[in-house]
Amino acid sequence: MSRVFNFSAGPSMLPEDVLKRAAAEMLDCEGSGQSVMEMSHRSKEYDNIIKTAESLLRELMNIPDNYKVLFLQGGASTQFAAIPLNFMNKNGKADYIITGQWAKKAFAEAQKYGDVQAVASSADKTFSYIPATTKDSFRPDADYVYICLNNTIYGTIYHELPDTGDIPLIADISSCFLSEPLDISKFAMVYGGAQKNVAPAGLTIAIIREDMLGNARDITPTMLNYQIHADNDSLYNTPPCYTIYICKLVLEWIKSLGGLEAMGERNRKKAAILYDFLDNSKMFKGTVVPEDRSLMNVPFVTGDDELNAKFVKEATAAGFVNLKGHRSVGGMRASIYNAMPIEGVEKLVQFMADFEKANS
Numbered sequence: 418m419s420r421v422f423n424f425s426a427g428p429s430m431l432p433e434d435v436l437k438r439a440a441a442e443m444l445d446c447e448g449s450g451q452s453v454m455e456m457s458h459r460s461k462e463y464d465n466i467i468k469t470a471e472s473l474l475r476e477l478m479n480i481p482d483n484y485k486v487l488f489l490q491g492g493a494s495t496q497f498a499a500i501p502l503n504f505m506n507k508n509g510k511a512d513y514i515i516t517g518q519w520a521k522k523a524f525a526e527a528q529k530y531g532d533v534q535a536v537a538s539s540a541d542k543t544f545s546y547i548p549a550t551t552k553d554s555f556r557p558d559a560d561y562v563y564i565c566l567n568n569t570i571y572g573t574i575y576h577e578l579p580d581t582g583d584i585p586l587i588a589d590i591s592s593c594f595l596s597e598p599l600d601i602s603k604f605a606m607v608y609g610g611a612q613k614n615v616a617p618a619g620l621t622i623a624i625i626r627e628d629m630l631g632n633a634r635d636i637t638p639t640m641l642n643y644q645i646h647a648d649n650d651s652l653y654n655t656p657p658c659y660t661i662y663i664c665k666l667v668l669e670w671i672k673s674l675g676g677l678e679a680m681g682e683r684n685r686k687k688a689a690i691l692y693d694f695l696d697n698s699k700m701f702k703g704t705v706v707p708e709d710r711s712l713m714n715v716p717f718v719t720g721d722d723e724l725n726a727k728f729v730k731e732a733t734a735a736g737f738v739n740l741k742g743h744r745s746v747g748g749m750r751a752s753i754y755n756a757m758p759i760e761g762v763e764k765l766v767q768f769m770a771d772f773e774k775a776n777s
């Protein structure tokens with residue numbers, strides 16, 4: 418068996434230890450005589466799995482007690498509608514910062530439900546930076562301010578959060594979930610699809626401050642009402658049972674490596690190897706301003722479409738897969754989520770150096 422280094426933006430690599438453990442428990446999970454896939458979500462065995470997943474997440478992310486953790490379905494994209502339906506409920510207004518396609522999609526969806534304003538955008542330079550805002554950028558009567566914390570396609574991240582004063586801040590953290598410590602108390606809600614850093618696709622985790630709940634609009638579909646899921650401990654209906662189980666294994670893996678401090682250190686080291694190379698290469702260049710660079714998604718270009726295509730083709734043949742960039746940026750993108758070993762980045766950089774030598 419040989420495994421590739423998978424630089425996909427999502428779904429993406431899972432830790433090998435997690436895959437091996439899942440394989441070992443496939444037919445009989447912890448003496449239950451069943452696969453987790455076969456368990457009733459109301460069983461004692463499954464209750465233990467979902468409760469452990471939640472308590473590990475609370476422990477690792479240091480989630481304050483006045484926040485609910487919800488295990489949801491429908492992908493991050495479903496929250497684009499659920500957020501206005503649940504929270505745009507006082508003045509019917511919300512402010513969005515447009516830092517890429519995911520923020521733009523969330524913004525477009527919210528416009529169906531109220532007075533939604535784009536207060537800042539980095540569209541002028543293909544979203545290669547995080548636009549500056551001040552407290553005065555936001556309408557004081559906005560029900561919330563929405564950001565996408567890490568921009569998967571463009572490779573930017575907020576290293577400093579916008580100051581929204583008393584206005585609740587909501588963030589999509591799909592592509593930086595569990596990548597380093599995050600102060601949850603700064604947010605009214607964070608959420609993310611699991612398939613980037615947490616588990617396979619099919620699970621969306623939302624972490625919501627309790628005082629935000631209970632004011633969903635009357636027309637809110639039951640399945641999009643966060644209060645319903647909170648009241649039912651994420652078991653209002655059948656949850657994505659197996660995906661939550663894999664999430665639990667991933668959380669155990671992160672804990673065994675020393676938690677989010679250690680994960681952040683590991684991720685900074687990996688990103689530095691790649692950015693240092695890009696900053697010194699004559700052929701490859703990063704596309705993001707240095708101060709807003711993501712630790713998770715690293716887009717880069719050669720400036721020549723033919724050379725880009727040649728690079729992606731040869732890299733794939735050498736076992737570095739899914740390096741083709743998003744069509745809106747072009748070039749390449751290396752997503753180096755938690756499960757990517759340091760060795761994967763070191764070998765990629767060596768491959769890039771060899772390619773540069775052979776083609777210049």
Ligand SMILES: *Cc1c(COP(=O)(O)O)cnc(C)c1O
Nearest residue numbers: 492493494519569589591592610
């Ligand atoms: C991948 C991604 C999404 C979309 O997630 P789905 O689960 O496919 O709906 C939204 N936001 C960000 C930041 C993402 O990276």
